[in-house]
Amino acid sequence: xxxxxxxxxxxxxxxxxxxxxxxxxxxxxxxxxxxxxxxxxxxxxxxxxxxxxxxxxxxxxxxxxxxxxxxxxxxxxxxxxxxxxxxxxxxxxxxxxxxxxxxxxxxxxxxxxxxxxxxxxxxxxxxxxxxxxxxxxxxxxxxxxxxxxxxxxxxxxxxxxxxxxxxxxxxxxxxxxxxxxxxxxxxxxxxxxxxxxxxxxxxxxxxxxxxxxxxxxxxxxxxxxxxxxxxxxxxxxxxxxxxxxxxxxxxxxxxxxxxxxxxxxxxxxxxxxxxxxxxxxxxxxxxxxxxxxxxxxxxxxxxxxxx
Amino acid sequence: xxxxxxxxxxxxxxxxxxxxxxxxxxxxxxxxxxxxxxxxxxxxxxxxxxxxxxxxxxxxxxxxxxxxxxxxxxxxxxxxxxxxxxxxxxxxxxxxxxxxxxxxxxxxxxxxxxxxxxxxxxxxxxxxxxxxxxxxxxxxxxxxxxxxxxxxxxxxxxxxxxxxxxxxxxxxxxxxxxxxxxxxxxxxxxxxxxxxxxxxxxxxxxxxxxxxxxxxxxxxxxxxxxxxxxxxxxxxxxxxxxxxxxxxxxxxxxxxxxxxxxxxxxxxxxxxxxxxxxxxxxxxxxxxxxxxxxxxxxxxxxxxxxx
Numbered sequence: 001x002x003x004x005x006x007x008x009x010x011x012x013x014x015x016x017x018x019x020x021x022x023x024x025x026x027x028x029x030x031x032x033x034x035x036x037x038x039x040x041x042x043x044x045x046x047x048x049x050x051x052x053x054x055x056x057x058x059x060x061x062x063x064x065x066x067x068x069x070x071x072x073x074x075x076x077x078x079x080x081x082x083x084x085x086x087x088x089x090x091x092x093x094x095x096x097x098x099x100x101x102x103x104x105x106x107x108x109x110x111x112x113x114x115x116x117x118x119x120x121x122x123x124x125x126x127x128x129x130x131x132x133x134x135x136x137x138x139x140x141x142x143x144x145x146x147x148x149x150x151x152x153x154x155x156x157x158x159x160x161x162x163x164x165x166x167x168x169x170x171x172x173x174x175x176x177x178x179x180x181x182x183x184x185x186x187x188x189x190x191x192x193x194x195x196x197x198x199x200x201x202x203x204x205x206x207x208x209x210x211x212x213x214x215x216x217x218x219x220x221x222x223x224x225x226x227x228x229x230x231x232x233x234x235x236x237x238x239x240x241x242x243x244x245x246x247x248x249x250x251x252x253x254x255x256x257x258x259x260x261x262x263x264x265x266x267x268x269x270x271x272x273x274x275x276x277x278x279x280x281x282x283x284x285x286x287x288x289x290x291x292x293x294x295x296x297x298x299x300x301x302x303x304x305x306x307x
Numbered sequence: 308x309x310x311x312x313x314x315x316x317x318x319x320x321x322x323x324x325x326x327x328x329x330x331x332x333x334x335x336x337x338x339x340x341x342x343x344x345x346x347x348x349x350x351x352x353x354x355x356x357x358x359x360x361x362x363x364x365x366x367x368x369x370x371x372x373x374x375x376x377x378x379x380x381x382x383x384x385x386x387x388x389x390x391x392x393x394x395x396x397x398x399x400x401x402x403x404x405x406x407x408x409x410x411x412x413x414x415x416x417x418x419x420x421x422x423x424x425x426x427x428x429x430x431x432x433x434x435x436x437x438x439x440x441x442x443x444x445x446x447x448x449x450x451x452x453x454x455x456x457x458x459x460x461x462x463x464x465x466x467x468x469x470x471x472x473x474x475x476x477x478x479x480x481x482x483x484x485x486x487x488x489x490x491x492x493x494x495x496x497x498x499x500x501x502x503x504x505x506x507x508x509x510x511x512x513x514x515x516x517x518x519x520x521x522x523x524x525x526x527x528x529x530x531x532x533x534x535x536x537x538x539x540x541x542x543x544x545x546x547x548x549x550x551x552x553x554x555x556x557x558x559x560x561x562x563x564x565x566x567x568x569x570x571x572x573x574x575x576x577x578x579x580x581x582x583x584x585x586x587x588x589x590x591x592x593x594x595x596x597x598x599x600x601x602x603x604x605x606x607x608x609x610x611x612x613x614x
Contacts, residue, residue, distance in 0.1 A: 038448065135442055140470045141345065148505065163447045165474045167508060174499060174506035192481060192520045198455065199481035201474060201520045209516035213499045213508045 008295050009274075017306045020295070024263055026058040026238040028090075028229060028256075031073070032065060032193075033248035033270020034300055036080060042269050044301015046081040051307045053083055058238060062090040062229060064188035064222040064252055066160030066203065067116040069123075070094045090229060092187035092222040093117045096158055097124050099185070099221060107155025110176050112162045112169050112206065113187065133164045134172075143168075150175055156183035159210055159218065161203045170213050177214035184214065188222030190252055194271065223247075224255035233260065246300065248272060250280075250291035258290045266293035267300050315602050316581075324613045327602070331570055333365040333545040335397075335536060335563075338380070339372060339500075340555035340577020341607055343387060349576050351608015353388040358614045360390055365545060369397040369536060371495035371529040371559055373467030373510065374423040376430075377401045397536060399494035399529040400427045403465055406492070406528060407433055414462025417483050419469045419476050419513065420494065440471045441479075450475075457482055463490035466517050466525065468510045477520050484521035491521065495529030497559055501578065530554075531562035540567065553607065555579060557587075557598035565597045573600035574607050 008016075027049075029035060035045045053059050061077060061084060068076070070089045077084050093113075097120035100109065109128040111117050121128050129151065136143050148168065154176045162169070176182050189204035207218055222228055232238045240261035247253020248270025257264035268274060274296050280288040297303065315323075334356075336342065342352045360366050368384060368391060375383070377396045384391050400420075404427035407416065416435040418424050428435050436458065443450050455475065461483045469476070483489050496511035514525055529535055539545045547568035554560020555577025564571035575581060581603050587595040604610065 133442065135440065135473070136470045143470075144505070144507065150505065163443045163450075163474045165472075165477070166442070167470045167472045170472070170508040170512060171506060174508060174512075175504075178501075178506060191522065194485075197482075198451070198457065199478060199485060199520060200451065201477040201481060201516075205477060205481075205516050205520035208519040209508075209512050212515040213506060213512035215498065 009297075017303075021055075021303075021307065024057065024242050024244040026060070026232075026243040027052050027246065028060045028062045028238075028243065028262070029246040029300075030223075030248060030253045030270075031061050031063040031077075034246055034253075034267050035061070035077070035082070037269070041080045042299060042301065044299065044304050048300050048303050048307065050081070050083045051304070055307070058088075059084065060088050060090055060229070060232070062223065062256075064092050064190055064203070065116075066091070066093045066096070066187035066222075067114045068093065069116055069119045072116070091116075092228070093120045093160065095228055096160075096185055096187055096221050097121050097126065099227075100124070100126055100156060100183075105156060105183075107153050108151060109156045109158055110151070110154045110172060111158045111160070112165065112173055112210070113158060113160030114162060117158060117160050117187070131162070131164075133166075134168050135164075135166050136168055144171075148172075154182060156185060157210070157214075158185045158187065159203065159207050160187035162206060165201075165206050165209075170209060173210045174213040177210075177216055184210075184216050184218045186218035186220045186222075188252070189220050190222075190249065223252040224259055226256070226259050228256070229260065247293075250277070250293065254291055254293045257293070263295075264293040265295045265297065268296070268298045269300070316604075324610075328362075328610075328614065331364065331549050331551040333367070333539075333550040334359050334553065335367045335369045335545075335550060335569070336553040336607075337530075337555060337560045337577075338368050338370040338384075341553055341560075341574055342368070342384070342389070344576070348387045349606060349608065351606065351611050355607050355610050355614065357388070357390045358611070362614070365395075366391065367395050367397055367536070367539070369530065369563075371399050371497055371510070372423075373398070373400045373403070373494035373529075374421045375400065376423055376426045379423070398423075399535070400424045400467065402535055403467070403492055403494055403528050404428050404431050404433065406534075407431070407463060407490075412463060412490075414460050415458060416463045416465055417458070417461045417479060418465045418467070419472065419480055419517070420465060420467030421469060424465060424467050424494070438469070438471075440473075441475050442471075442473050443475055451478075455479075461489060463492060464517070464521075465492045465494065466510065466514050467494035469513060472508075472513050472516075477516060480517045481520040484517075484523055491517075491523050491525045493525035493527045493529075495559070496527055497529075497556065530559040531566055533563070533566050535563070536567065557584070557600065561598055561600045564600070570602070571600040572602045572604065575603070575605045576607070 093116040101124040186207040190202035191204040193200040243262045245257030245262040400423040408431040493514040497509035498511040500507040550569045552564030552569040
């Protein structure tokens with residue numbers, strides 16, 4: 001409906017808003033930075049998403065957050081008031097486990113990440129290490145020669161968000177990945193979460209570390225990889241041209257939309273700003289142009305008045 | 308003397324060896340993987356390096372290892388029998404401190420690394436954090452809101468080898484680097500140290516992690532950056548065309564040689580093999596061709612019989 005080279009500011013174009021609302025039958029939305037920020041709902045998001053559903057649109061919550069299971073995300077969303085079911089939630093932890101299950105994976109997984117991932121693996125009876133702290137103790141040479149232990153039969157390394165990321169974990173992952181038959185999976189590659197007074201590392205920073213050390217590239221499960229929602233397209237649940245992707249991070253959410261042929265909406269309540277979009281629009285870099293959304297809104301709740 | 312596209316196997320060409328030995332007046336050599344492996348001297352290396360010196364050649368030990376001060380490296384080398392002085396040792400920890408000193412740096416340094424770096428900073432009275440373990444404790448949200456502390460007046464982040472690398476360290480480095488005036492220095496970018504049964508992460512893996520999280524590129528002090536030995540060229544101590552660079556890792560040692568216009572010798576006692584070199588030689592990639600050494604020897608000690 002809109003051309004990618006000229007992002008429409010919906011608030012300045014209320015007249016075309018009804019047409020736009022009728023131009024999609026399905027909505028995929030990111031969660032952190034669009035619907036909520038950590039434990040706090042973003043004003044108006046619940047009402048807009050629930051209204052989409054009342055209007056008969058299919059909705060899907062699609063998150064790169066690997067720290068929670070689908071069930072945990074469901075509980076969180078429902079407690080905030082979102083009218084959503086487990087099948088409407090797409091999460092990288094669950095998708096990673098599904099990916100391994102579909103390959104009849106029957107070895108052990110070495111997980112750098114949290115229980116969000118291991119619980120999803122448990123649900124498919126896929127064996128894995130225990131996640132949590134694993135720090136170097138004592139002298140490095142002693143540690144490596146006596147306390148550094150590799151498990152047998154590890155057939156996959158999965159890297160997700162891990163606040164206990166450490167040197168031994170890097171060494172173990174890279175050692176397992178020396179076997180070219182060992183799968184290398186990253187839940188996502190979000191680089192960082194900028195906060196007002198600090199930067200919180202994202203999974204993408206940890207993935208680049210392991211990729212460098214292993215001299216291999218990970219298969220990325222999450223956005224912007226099409227595979228995260230390919231099943232919805234393949235089985236006809238959604239039609240790409242009549243699907244809207246909503247996000248706050250252009251190199252995951254908006255790029256997924258581009259990769260799938262969805263319409264795209266950027267909201268300004270998270271990582272990327274309209275200022276960044278304007279800069280990319282005037283670049284001659286095809287990769288940057290892919291990050292430009294069709295439509296921009298300061299926040300998702302701004303739609304409510306027109307619905 | 309040799310063309311880069313055809314690495315000479317010196318052992319198969321003993322006839323030209325004397326000419327080659329006379330073709331350089333100065334020798335820069337890497338340490339780990341050429342002279343020693345951790346605490347063990349590599350057979351014949353002491354004798355060859357000492358013989359170079361007796362022949363009147365200038366020698367320099369040039370290491371990317373940031374875990375030791377120049378003084379500590381000196382003691383290690385002398386205990387092994389190398390006839391070397393402190394001024395003949397070039398180390399990234401010392402060069403990093405020198406770099407900051409030369410800029411009259413008077414803020415605090417946030418060091419991800421070891422005491423090899425902080426002791427060299429101390430020698431120039433440059434202030435820094437305490438290195439060592441700094442792990443996430445308890446719940447992430449609690450940790451970030453109550454126990455995560457940034458120091459004031461940090462004007463540089465230095466990343467070196469750190470076996471206590473952790474999530475909080477990544478977060479702190481990226482937070483400091485949000486200030487565009489904060490310097491970002493990497494001692495080196497050696498990606499990994501492959502061992503028979505495991506992979507030990509190198510500083511380069513940690514640097515890529517911080518670079519990704521900070522969305523900035525580090526200034527690399529160590530090999531293959533010319534600045535590590537530029538002072539020797541600038542003050543006329545060595546003449547590039549009559550200098551030999553010896554190493555075991557092509558993307559640091561041999562590439563430094565290429566970058567400086569040195570002759571180069573790869574030895575097979577460390578990271579890279581003749582097999583890799585042969586693969587690069589037949590590639591059409593200019594970047595890979597830069598990694599091809601002039602000369603190859605299974606080990607440095609093999610030279611002894613001809614000296």
